[in-house]
Each structure stands twice: as C-alpha cells, then as structure tokens.
Amino acid sequence: MPWTRIYGSRTEFEKALKDTPGLRGITYKEAIREATAQLLSTDKSVFVIGEGVDDSGGVFGTTKGLQEEFGKERVMDSPLAENGITGVCVGAAAAGMKPILVHMRTDFLPISLDQILNHAAKWHYMFGGSVNVSLVIRSIIGRGWGSAAQHSQSLQAMFMNIPGLRVIMPATPFDAKGLLIASVRDGNPVIMIEHRWLYDHMGHVPEEMYEVPLGKAVVRKTGNDATIVAVSHMVHEAVQAAEALLDEGIDCEVIDLRTLKPMDSATIIESVRKTGRLIVADTGWKECAVGAEVMAKVAEAGVALRSPLVRVNLPEAPTPASPVLEKAYYPGKNDIIEAARKTVGNGKRQAEHINNSPVL
Amino acid sequence: MKDILLRYGLNTLTKKVLIDLYESMLRIRMFEEKIVELYPEQEMKCPVHLCIGQEAIAAGVCLHLHKNDFVFSNHRGHGHCLAKGTPMKPLMAEFYGKETGCSKGKGGSMHIIDIENGILGTSAIVGGGIPMGVGAALASSMKGEDNVTAIFFGDGAFDEGAFYESFNFASLKKLPVVFVCENNFYATNSHQSARQSGCRISESAASFDSRGHCVDGNDPLAVYKAAQDAVALARKGGGPSLIEAKTYRWKGHVGPEEDWTKGCRPKEELDYWKEQCPIKKFTALLLEKGAMTTEEMEQAKSVINAELAEAVEFAKASPFPKATALLEDVYYEAKK
Numbered sequence: 001m002p003w004t005r006i007y008g009s010r011t012e013f014e015k016a017l018k019d020t021p022g023l024r025g026i027t028y029k030e031a032i033r034e035a036t037a038q039l040l041s042t043d044k045s046v047f048v049i050g051e052g053v054d055d056s057g058g059v060f061g062t063t064k065g066l067q068e069e070f071g072k073e074r075v076m077d078s079p080l081a082e083n084g085i086t087g088v089c090v091g092a093a094a095a096g097m098k099p100i101l102v103h104m105r106t107d108f109l110p111i112s113l114d115q116i117l118n119h120a121a122k123w124h125y126m127f128g129g130s131v132n133v134s135l136v137i138r139s140i141i142g143r144g145w146g147s148a149a150q151h152s153q154s155l156q157a158m159f160m161n162i163p164g165l166r167v168i169m170p171a172t173p174f175d176a177k178g179l180l181i182a183s184v185r186d187g188n189p190v191i192m193i194e195h196r197w198l199y200d201h202m203g204h205v206p207e208e209m210y211e212v213p214l215g216k217a218v219v220r221k222t223g224n225d226a227t228i229v230a231v232s233h234m235v236h237e238a239v240q241a242a243e244a245l246l247d248e249g250i251d252c253e254v255i256d257l258r259t260l261k262p263m264d265s266a267t268i269i270e271s272v273r274k275t276g277r278l279i280v281a282d283t284g285w286k287e288c289a290v291g292a293e294v295m296a297k298v299a300e301a302g303v304a305l306r307s308p309l310v311r312v313n314l315p316e317a318p319t320p321a322s323p324v325l326e327k328a329y330y331p332g333k334n335d336i337i338e339a340a341r342k343t344v345g346n347g348k349r350q351a352e353h354i355n356n357s358p359v360l
Numbered sequence: 361m362k363d364i365l366l367r368y369g370l371n372t373l374t375k376k377v378l379i380d381l382y383e384s385m386l387r388i389r390m391f392e393e394k395i396v397e398l399y400p401e402q403e404m405k406c407p408v409h410l411c412i413g414q415e416a417i418a419a420g421v422c423l424h425l426h427k428n429d430f431v432f433s434n435h436r437g438h439g440h441c442l443a444k445g446t447p448m449k450p451l452m453a454e455f456y457g458k459e460t461g462c463s464k465g466k467g468g469s470m471h472i473i474d475i476e477n478g479i480l481g482t483s484a485i486v487g488g489g490i491p492m493g494v495g496a497a498l499a500s501s502m503k504g505e506d507n508v509t510a511i512f513f514g515d516g517a518f519d520e521g522a523f524y525e526s527f528n529f530a531s532l533k534k535l536p537v538v539f540v541c542e543n544n545f546y547a548t549n550s551h552q553s554a555r556q557s558g559c560r561i562s563e564s565a566a567s568f569d570s571r572g573h574c575v576d577g578n579d580p581l582a583v584y585k586a587a588q589d590a591v592a593l594a595r596k597g598g599g600p601s602l603i604e605a606k607t608y609r610w611k612g613h614v615g616p617e618e619d620w621t622k623g624c625r626p627k628e629e630l631d632y633w634k635e636q637c638p639i640k641k642f643t644a645l646l647l648e649k650g651a652m653t654t655e656e657m658e659q660a661k662s663v664i665n666a667e668l669a670e671a672v673e674f675a676k677a678s679p680f681p682k683a684t685a686l687l688e689d690v691y692y693e694a695k696k
Binding site: 163188 | 430432461462463464465466467471473475480481483485488490491492493494495496497498499500502503521522524525526528529532688689690691692693694
C-alpha cells in the first residue's frame with residue numbers, strides 16, 4: 001500500500017515516484033492545503049479562520065492562496081483573540097457551519113481552553129444530543145531555531161483527557177489530507193496537531209477527496225521483537241530507528257497512532273501480544289501523556305510482557321532556546337534505538353534467567 | 361397612555377405590545393416564584409439562579425425577536441428563554457432531571473436549549489455564551505439569513521476578556537448582534553465597584569465603533585425602545601449594539617432565598633429595589649392609563665397558572681433518564 005509507506009527523504013520518494021506508475025507525490029503542507037481547498041469547494045458550510053491565514057506565506061503554505069480562491073468571507077484573518085474566536089467558531093458550528101480554525105502554534109491553544117473544554121467538548125452531550133459542534137482546530141508544533149518554551153509545545157495529552165474531543169496527529173501527507181477531510185465531516189470538535197518538521201515531507205497523496213478514518217492506527221512496519229508506538233514526527237524517527245535496528249538483528253513493529261483520541265487499542269494490543277515488548281515515542285512530555293495511556297491500555301488488556309515498557313519523551317523541562325540545550329532536549333531515532341536495545345536485551349536476560357532457574 | 365409613550369419615542373406602540381410586555385414579565389415572575397415554592401421539596405436537584413426583579417429586560421428585548429432569531433443566555437437564563445417563547449414543560453422537566461427535559465436531563469437548569477425558538481444551548485461559564493452568540497450571528501451572515509442574535513450576560517461577564525474579544529469581532533464584521541448586559545451590580549456577592557474601575561459599561565461600545573445605550577432595566581418601555589433600535593440596526597446590517605440595563609436581583613446568586621440574611625448585601629438595598637419592581641410599576645401604569653383592566657390581568661395570571669400547573673405535573677410525572685443514557689451523546693454520530 002503506497003500510503004502506508006514512510007519515505008525517509010525526498011530523494012527516496014522521488015525515486016519511488018519514478019518507479020511506481022500512478023504514485024502522486026505532494027508535501028504534507030500541500031496535502032493540507034489541497035484538503036482545505038477541496039472542502040471549501042464541496043461544502044458551503046466550511047470556512048477557514050485564523051491569525052494570518054491570508055498572509056502571503058499562508059501558515060507555512062497550508063492556507064496559501066485560499067483567500068484569493070474562496071474570498072474573504074470564507075477564508076478570514078482573525079483578531080488576536082484566541083478564546084473569543086474559538087467561541088465564535090463553536091457558535092457558528094452550533095448554527096450549522098463547519099469552521100476550520102488555524103493556529104500557527106499549538107502554544108496558542110491554552111488561551112482558548114475555555115471554549116474548547118467547557119463549550120465545544122460539552123455542547124453535544126450537555127444538551128442531550130440535540131446540537132453538534134463540527135469544528136476542526138488545527139495547530140502546529142514548532143521546533144528548532146530557538147523557538148523556546150512558548151512556541152514549541154506538544155500539548156496533545158491535555159486534550160486527550162477530555163471526553164467530547166477527538167485528537168489527531170497525522171504523520172504523513174496522505175494522512176494529513178485524509179484525516180483533515182474526515183475530521184471536518186465528523187461533526188465533532190477535533191484537535192488536529194501538526195508538526196512543523198513534517199511540512200516538507202513528501203508522500204503519496206491521491207488527488208481526489210478521501211477520508212482516513214478517525215480512531216484507526218496503522219502499522220508502518222511489521223516486526224516481531226518489539227512494538228514501537230509513535231505519533232507525528234516521532235513516527236519518522238521510529239521508522240528510521242527500526243530500519244537501523246534490523247542490522248543488529250532486532251526486528252521492530254512500528255505503529256503510527258494517527259488518532260490519539262479515540263485511541264486504536266486493538267491494533268496496539270494485537271501487536272504487543274505478538275512482540276511482548278513496547279516502546280512509545282511521543283513528541284511531548286512523559287507524565288499522563290500518550291505513552292502512559294498506551295501502556296495503560298496494554299496493561300488493562302492483560303497482555304503478557306517479556307520486558308519492562310519504555311517511553312521516549314521530552315525531558316521534564318520547558319523547551320530551551322540555546323542550540324546546545326535544544327539539541328540535548330529533543331529525543332530522536334537514537335533514543336528509540338537505545339530504548340529498543342534495552343527492552344530487547346532485558347527480555348533476553350529475563351528469558352535466560354528463567355531458563356537457568358533451578359526447577360523446583 | 362399616549363403622553364407616556366411619547367416620552368419613550370414609542371408613540372406608535374399598540375395596546376397589544378403593552379399587554380405582551382406585561383404578560384411576558386408576569387410569566388417569568390410566576391415561573392420563578394413557582395420554583396421558589398417547590399424548591400424546598402428537594403425534588404429539583406440542581407442549582408437554580410433566579411431572575412426575579414430582572415424580568416423587564418428579557419421581555420423588552422425578546423418581543424422584538426422573530427422565532428428564528430437566536431438568543432444566547434447564561435446561568436440566570438430561565439427568563440430569557442421564556443421570553444423567547446420556550447414552553448414551560450421541557451424547562452421544568454429539565455430542572456427535575458427528567459428525560460423529557462429540554463436537554464434530556466443532562467443539562468439541568470443552567471443548560472437550556474430550545475432550537476425551535478433559536479436557543480442553541482446555554483453556557484454557564486460567565487461570558488462563555490458571548491463569543492458563541494457572535495458565532496451564530498456570523499453563521500447567519502455567511503448564510504445570507506436575516507436573523508438577529510441577542511446575547512444576554514451580566515455585569516460579571518463584562519469583567520471577562522471574552523466580552524471584548526467578541527464585541528470587537530462582531531463590530532469588525534458588522535454582525536447582527538444585540539449585546540444585552542443585565543447590570544444587577546453583583547457578580548455573586550462582589551459589587552461592580554469592587555471589580556470595575558469605570559462602571560460605565562454601555563460607554564465601552566464606543567471603543568468598538570458601535571452604539572451603547574444605558575437604560576433603566578426595570579422599565580420595560582425603556583428596554584423595549586432601546587432594543588427596538590438595536591434590533592432594527594442589526595437586522596439591516598448596521599452591526600452590533602450594546603444595551604446596558606440596570607436592574608437588581610432579588611434572590612441570592614443561587615437558590616430560592618434572599619441573601620441579605622447571610623450578610624451578602626444590605627437589606628435596605630433590596631427594599632429599595634423591591635420598590636422599583638418592574639411588574640408592580642408597569643401594572644400601576646397600565647391600570648392608571650386604562651391600557652389593561654384588573655380583570656384582564658387576572659385572566660392573564662390564570663392562563664399562566666394553568667401552564668405552570670401543567671408543566672409541574674408533566675415534570676413530576678415524567679420518567680428519569682435510564683442509566684444507560686449515561687454514555688449516550690458524548691459524540692455526535694453522523695447519519696450515514
């Protein structure tokens with residue numbers, strides 16, 4: 001399946017383009033733009049709003065030219081009023097519209113938590129299902145070049161805790177388009193968190209509109225020794241780690257969660273039942289977050305493990321600015337490799353220990 | 361009556377409107393008083409925020425609204441919904457936590473919905489409904505519909521950033537919104553002067569290039585006139601207005617009791633405002649000017665009493681939601 005394939009580099013994808021007839025390649029940011037344009041063309045109730053969506057750059061290219069194409073009424077710049085504008089979107093949605101609200105940074109979401117948590121997430125339930133809020137809130141995780149503590153946060157875990165919300169973190173151009181379309185059509189409030197470093201990734205993206213179902217993870221690579229569950233940018237790090245680990249004779253399975261809420265427990269549990277080992281690689285912090293939830297689901301399912309679980313996360317500190325500190329801050333491929341070696345090694349030792357134990 | 365109406369600039373006002381104003385206020389008052397009466401039974405197991413004393417504002421504004429116009433209310437919202445046309449049965453049943461309630465027992469008294477009458481849900485977060493109301497107006501504007509949205513909030517919500525963010529956006533986009541601030545001087549027990557430096561709420565509209573009106577919120581004719589101008593302006597695309605209607609809540613912030621006994625507010629203050637009762641004063645005016653007779657008023661009361669009795673009976677007799685409803689409607693499921 002061309003859409004399950006993660007390409008490590010643009011060169012690799014361009015080679016694949018040549019070799020595979022029918023493969024259409026665009027970048028992650030182009031995929032978001034294409035999905036948005038198609039949604040605007042096909043559904044009059046869709047509109048786009050956000051700070052700077054009409055800038056010449058168009059939110060890193062994801063909204064570029066949309067205002068020229070669809071007009072100022074449907075692609076509108078917003079005052080710097082995150083909570084107010086989120087509320088405007090919630091109200092517009094309750095009145096039948098399907099807004100796509102765009103934030104340049106995930107860090108701006110906390111300003112609008114009242115409307116997200118107290119209003120959007122509750123509106124359908126609190127009124128016995130008589131009105132729904134179709135709202136997609138896009139936001140972008142910044143990283144690097146000294147973005148520092150207020151322009152680089154991965155806040156997905158906060159939203160995973162709230163019933164009524166859905167949370168998605170597409171890792172590939174194919175999923176970015178398909179999940180965005182599915183989210184706008186879903187009829188619930190969806191928090192879509194993108195990673196700035198994914199924007200120039202290329203991948204296969206069909207031109208027509210299609211949906212990637214919410215709540216379905218995907219196995220990016222099969223393997224038997226350990227399961228690596230990853231999200232967003234960490235999926236790419238995990239795939240690279242898994243490839244490198246093959247040279248050491250460690251064959252990992254890589255699962256891209258894609259949707260964090262609702263989480264596809266079945267796919268995770270099935271994989272961990274097979275491998276008996278689990279590593280979770282997240283773009284955010286460790287406590288009460290993606291890894292904790294994945295592990296809880298595995299534990300609740302009573303999956304027998306061959307080795308202790310390992311989480312790969314940001315260290316317990318805000319993001320620093322200095323390049324030296326920043327480099328030390330972000331985990332990546334090597335940390336996942338290290339985690340896999342540890343968990344597989346542990347498992348072997350445990351197995352040896354059991355084998356060497358005297359029979360009572 | 362003509363001489364009085366001229367003073368308000370309401371010289372073309374019909375007798376029917378006067379009666380409607382009276383009946384709307386009375387219906388709210390009697391509904392709230394029924395809650396006061398029944399609440400001690402402890403069968404209504406949810407907090408209630410009563411608007412006794414503030415009825416003229418809901419009545420005066422909502423009389424200008426069409427059925428499909430939107431109203432966004434707040435935790436003290438029974439009056440707004442009743443004035444907009446919400447029937448008593450689903451309200452009362454909601455307060456009793458029944459499955460026949462407007463929110464199927466999931467919302468309680470603070471979360472009223474009545475889509476048929478333009479109430480798309482009510483937030484109980486102070487200021488929370490304000491941006492939502494602006495959003496509904498944005499939707500009307502984008503769809504090319506001529507609905508107006510009235511947003512009711514208190515002086516406490518004027519403390520919130522959500523108000524400023526929303527007003528600015530409504531003004532920027534010339535949205536058909538009427539912001540109605542019911543200034544009863546208290547946010548729970550905190551006086552306006554302890555929270556606001558200016559205490560000139562209506563004047564803030566000027567900063568957003570919009571109109572502000574400050575009116576006596578206990579005078580239904582004054583509210584009616586201000587709302588008439590604001591709704592007309594909004595409907596013809598002239599953008600939002602802000603009406604600040606000064607009033608007073610007779611009961612405590614929450615519950616059926618007066619709160620002076622707990623030292624929340626001075627009793628003398630309440631006594632003064634009871635003298636300014638909107639219904640008492642309007643009743644006297646209507647009788648004095650012969651706009652209504654005592655018999656007509658009694659007749660109105662008995663009609664409302666019948667509606668109330670029916671609503672209470674319906675609410676009490678209705679079944680509670682089944683426990684299986686607990687996890688229903690957390691998410692919307694699109695009909696395939």
